Amino acid sequence: MQISTDIIKDYLIVTLQGELDHHTSENVRKKIDQQYYNNNLLNMVLDLRGLNFMDSSGIGLIMGRYKSCREQGGSISIVSTSSYIERILKMSGLLKLMKVYQTIDEAIVD
């Protein structure tokens, strides 16, 4: 699992590559929270296009970040182009809570 982060305006951009499961999600969660809170950010974009596996641990991770963003008065969105990932997001009701975009640019609102 590779995670890289970037900051654009008050957005934390998180790019994930590899397999997001229980084993890998612990570290991802720590890195995201560290960047988000240390930099006093508001919004988050999770770029999942590089994921080739995700199970319910990913749902828990995304749900947790959604709550963090809401607490800070911000919002979270997903970048994904995979029908497999979207099926899992939909099943868990996450698509009702956040939007899915095709690119990072679209996910950042001016």
Added chain:
Amino acid sequence: MVEKNSMRLEFLSKSNNESFARVVVAAFASQLDPTLEELSDVKTAVSEAVTNAIIHGYEYGEGVVIVEAIIENNRIEISIEDRGNGIADIDKAMEPFYTSKPNLERSGMGFTVMETFMDELSVESHVGKGTKVKMAKNFKSLSDKE
């Protein structure tokens, strides 16, 4: 038609074995020539059950997880077993969004994912003895794919 074949895998309840287990079962299932989507479904379901054994069955303690699979014709049957805590109320455990560990950011969607991605799912469990999750999936036959 694929002749009957079976496998058995036993490993310690460590979280880095989650990917190991799902990759092994997927490689075994490949003998049935499934589609990529069918293979992802199996991988995800196995990952859910193995993760549950580690998090809930053994609560991060040391134990053994046993994965067995049988393939025949176009069908795979998989069982995932732990000798851990067991489940007191199986019906409740299988409800979508039910989790006994919300503080660990679990979503309670594991059984729902298994149910959705596989064709059959059943759970046997005894408190203090352990849990066995059985699931099966019928792959579309080759002629259907074309």
